[in-house]
Amino acid sequence: xxxxxxxxxxxxxxxxxxxxxxxxxxxxxxxxxxxxxxxxxxxxxxxxxxxxxxxxxxxxxxxxxxxxxxxxxxxxxxxxxxxxxxxxxxxxxxxxxxxxxxxxxxxxxxxxxxxxxxxxxxxxxxxxxxxxxxxxxxxxxxxxxxxxxxxxxxxxxxxxxxxxxxxxxxxxxxxxxxxxxxxxxxxxxxxxxxxxxxxxxxxxxxxxxxxxxxxxxxxxxxxxxxxxxxxxxxxxxxxxxxxxxxxxxxxxxxxxxxxxxxxxxxxxxxxxxxxxxxxxxxxxxxxxxxxxxxxxxxxxxxxxxxxxxx
Numbered sequence: 521x522x523x524x525x526x527x528x529x530x531x532x533x534x535x536x537x538x539x540x541x542x543x544x545x546x547x548x549x550x551x552x553x554x555x556x557x558x559x560x561x562x563x564x565x566x567x568x569x570x571x572x573x574x575x576x577x578x579x580x581x582x583x584x585x586x587x588x589x590x591x592x593x594x595x596x597x598x599x600x601x602x603x604x605x606x607x608x609x610x611x612x613x614x615x616x617x618x619x620x621x622x623x624x625x626x627x628x629x630x631x632x633x634x635x636x637x638x639x640x641x642x643x644x645x646x647x648x649x650x651x652x653x654x655x656x657x658x659x660x661x662x663x664x665x666x667x668x669x670x671x672x673x674x675x676x677x678x679x680x681x682x683x684x685x686x687x688x689x690x691x692x693x694x695x696x697x698x699x700x701x702x703x704x705x706x707x708x709x710x711x712x713x714x715x716x717x718x719x720x721x722x723x724x725x726x727x728x729x730x731x732x733x734x735x736x737x738x739x740x741x742x743x744x745x746x747x748x749x750x751x752x753x754x755x756x757x758x759x760x761x762x763x764x765x766x767x768x769x770x771x772x773x774x775x776x777x778x779x780x781x782x783x784x785x786x787x788x789x790x791x792x793x794x795x796x797x798x799x800x801x802x803x804x805x806x807x808x809x810x811x812x813x814x815x816x817x818x819x820x821x822x823x824x825x826x827x828x829x830x
């Protein structure tokens with residue numbers, strides 16, 4: 521008999537079909553379906569597939585007494601009750617590395633779009649406005665980029681930035697072993713040094729509003745912020761004030777507080793580019809993430825170590 525798997529996130533038909541070859545699927549991508557599925561099928565559920573945003577609470581875990589494996593599809597897992605899961609002996613895994621390239625690509629796309637003002641120039645062109653009436657925008661190349669959180673995604677952002685002859689430095693809680701990039705141990709100093717600040721750090725309580733008013737002021741009126749991590753890392757009110765008052769030049773955000781609704785304080789500003797948390801999604805990335813989940817879950821139920829444990 522195939523293990524029962526509760527899927528709490530939207531997945532396409534092809535992905536579900538591939539997973540169903542190995543698991544008995546209960547698909548609950550909405551809050552209502554989630555509540556109903558846990559109440560009705562909870563006793564039989566042995567595995568859960570979720571993501572960092574959707575998560576899985578300790579109370580929900582306790583409604584599934586047979587639960588023995590929980591996985592996040594992507595790298596993030598901040599809303600999964602991992603401490604409770606480990607106390608219960610539940611195996612944990614994520615999709616680390618499966619969408620790094622896609623997220624790094626998107627970070628550079630946001631940076632290019634906001635620095636070169638691509639959305640507004642597109643709109644102007646459609647309205648018949650010629651370049652002579654538009655202010656010039658700065659070049660992207662030859663500047664300084666600070667990365668907040670030099671994980672695998674941060675490293676790939678740095679690699680892409682090198683193609684633009686951009687000087688890169690980073691801030692972590694401690695230097696990353698083997699990283700040849702410049703390390704700056706103070707976030708405010710990194711922001712002062714940078715023309716562009718790319719946020720790629722994990723979410724969760726430890727990074728709540730890490731990018732606050734003081735960091736934005738340090739970035740300065742010619743600086744640009746890009747966030748491809750979690751919305752909670754950036755103080756929305758401070759960012760809205762900074763964008764509206766020339767404290768920084770612009771921002772590109774794939775994530776924001778209050779998802780899925782974009783913050784009203786940002787939507788009318790022309791110096792921010794917004795995308796709906798899609799940096800990590802592409803056909804290639806989803807295929808890799810689903811394949812990673814199937815491999816990890818299959819290994820777990822075979823008594824083997826998973827490839828990407830939490």
